[in-house]
Amino acid sequence: MAFGWIDEQAELRRRAGLVRTLRPRAADTPLLDLASNDYLGLARHPEVTEGAARAARTWGGGSTGSRLVTGTTELHAELERELAGFCGFEAALVFSSGYAANLAAVTALAPHGSLIVSDAGNHASLIDGCRLARGTTQVAAHADPDAVRKALGAHDGPAVAVSDTVFSVDGDAAPLAALAEACREHGAGLVLDDAHGLGVLGDGGRGAPHAAGVAGADDVVVTVTLSKSLGSQGGAVLGPSRVIEHLVNAARTFIFDTGLAPAAAGAALAALRLLRREPGRAARAGEVARELHTRLTAAGLEAVRPDAAVVSVRAPSPERAVRWAADCRAAGLSVGCFRPPSVPDGISRLRLTARADLSGAEIERAVRVIGETRP
Ligand code: PMP
DSSP states (O other): OTTHHHHHHHHHHHHHTOOOOOOOOOTTOOSEEESSOOTTSOTTOHHHHHHHHHHHHHHOSSOOSBTTTTOOOHHHHHHHHHHHHHHTOSEEEEESOHHHHHHHHHHHTSOTTOEEEEETTOOHHHHHHHHHSSSEEEEEOTTOHHHHHHHHHTOOSOEEEEEESBOTTTOOBOOHHHHHHHHHHTTOEEEEEOTTTTTTSSGGGOOHHHHTTOTTOTTEEEEEESSSTTSSOOEEEEEOHHHHHHHHHHOHHHHTSBOOOHHHHHHHHHHHHHHHHOTHHHHHHHHHHHHHHHHHHHTTOOBOOOSSSEEEEEOSSHHHHHHHHHHHHHTTEEEEEEOTTSSTTOOOEEEEEOOTTOOHHHHHHHHHHHHHHOO
């Protein structure tokens, strides 16, 4: 029978208690949300939703074509200009997702004969970029600039190091300045995924590369998503103009993909302008994360010290992590649950995301529910 093998896989998943299911979210859900990536609480901000609505009314429900044909509107150009300016880069290129932006940056900057040095904790989209690229990938120990330096030193030819700025599983930060130095010593490029840094780290949320003083350097390229702190959807690559021009001409996920929907571009632009006007939102997300960590630790839970807005809480096993998240949900709290095969190290955890708009009472309630439901 066609696809017979998938039934065996399904059976194994069922036996391990690791079946994934989709749960459509109601618009007026009573759940307290510590699972979404809406770090600044902007996804439903009236200025952001109005930005989306206005863009859709002006430009339509879709962008109508690929970016090089009809899919580039004045709105896309405006978003690219403002995003680059805000984060401290010469230029930016918007994609239909952060995933597509990562595939583009890695594949277009790692030609045949090149070396890609990829952090062991990188996000799946960077890993997939490495798999698709013509260059050869070497996985380096997690957050270890010396491992990157050693790998680069052993290679002759074009090279690029690739790393998340804030790792999505444990929320720890990469040593960006040291990574940039290691790359510079060997004439290599550095590609950083700032999906969890933009809007949270750096002056007013300008991102982790800005905070580390590497934004705008001619050998640093940064990818971001518009779907987390900016409360919209889509992604972007930021970097020197010559790199962006190269992507326009060479990145397949740019050339062969329909341009970002106007509503998403309009929402992201409105969120970016709001963040410029209210820079305190960024610092607040970090404060909430640190408060969550302090309270969880005081309650005897094993939580990783957050460097941005992601707080990771260790669970004893994959099955118990899944049950723990379900018990939280039954008690009115929505949390993320990371377990194999989504985590490369095999360690299961609850993943909490701090939001700038969480109140003290909500933080307290979240910690109480997590403590009371612990396995
Ligand atoms: N990079 C990282 C580190 C992420 O966490 C994510 C989203 N889960 C992405 C890239 C992909 O971004 P998008 O959701 O916009 O495709």
